Amino acid sequence: MSKTYHHGDLPKALIAAASAIVEEAGVEALSVRAVAKRVGVSPGAPFRHFASRDALLAAVAGQAMERLATAVEAGQLKTDADPLEQIRMIGTAYLRWVAEHPTQFAIISQRNLVPLEGTARKQNDAIRDRMMALLTMARSHGHLRHDADPAAVLLSCRALVYGLSRMLIDGHFPEWSPEGDPLDWMQRSLDHFIRDLRPGPGQEAGE
Structure with a gap:
């Protein structure tokens, strides 16, 4: 399990990672796979909290x-x-x-x-x-x-x-x-x- 977040905080960690990717490389570089890799979880893990890239992007916009x-x-x-x-x-x-x-x-x-x-x-x-x-x-x-x-x-x-x-x-x-x-x-x-x-x-x- 990744040490970049505590148990139960995966959505927060995913949003933070997505925000960082957008800040560093722009919206075009954002993907669920890239976010999962940065947080240190399996590619499918983010989908338990965000149904799509657009849903994750909406969370970033909300933040x-x-x-x-x-x-x-x-x-x-x-x-x-x-x-x-x-x-x-x-x-x-x-x-x-x-x-x-x-x-x-x-x-x-x-x-x-x-x-x-x-x-x-x-x-x-x-x-x-x-x-x-x-x-x-x-x-x-x-x-x-x-x-x-x-x-x-x-x-x-x-x-x-x-x-x-x-x-x-x-x-x-x-x-x-x-x-x-x-x-x-x-x-x-x-x-x-x-x-x-x-x-x-x-x-x-x-x-």
């Missing part, structure tokens, strides 16, 4: 989504910040996590590859709902431009961080930004977007 949700939650430690600042903090945490875990992001961002289900779906929805609540609060507190529709702003926020993240993992930054750390330019773009949501001089705040 990645959990880690992203944890990073986003940790990014909101300043609970006294105003709503738009909290939105910025969510975006910052998201972008930093993507920069540190590009392959895991590639998995959870491609719904045609791995549909989000179960807990992963709930965690994704929780982030969206939290952002919507903050934008609604920003409008009611006068922090949001009067002509800004919270629902449209929410979609724009998602499009911005998702688009920047895809640009990063797809290697587009050398073509579209000056030299320097891509994460720094991603942050600057986010900060610029948040600033433009606030009422400017002579502008009426949202009611």
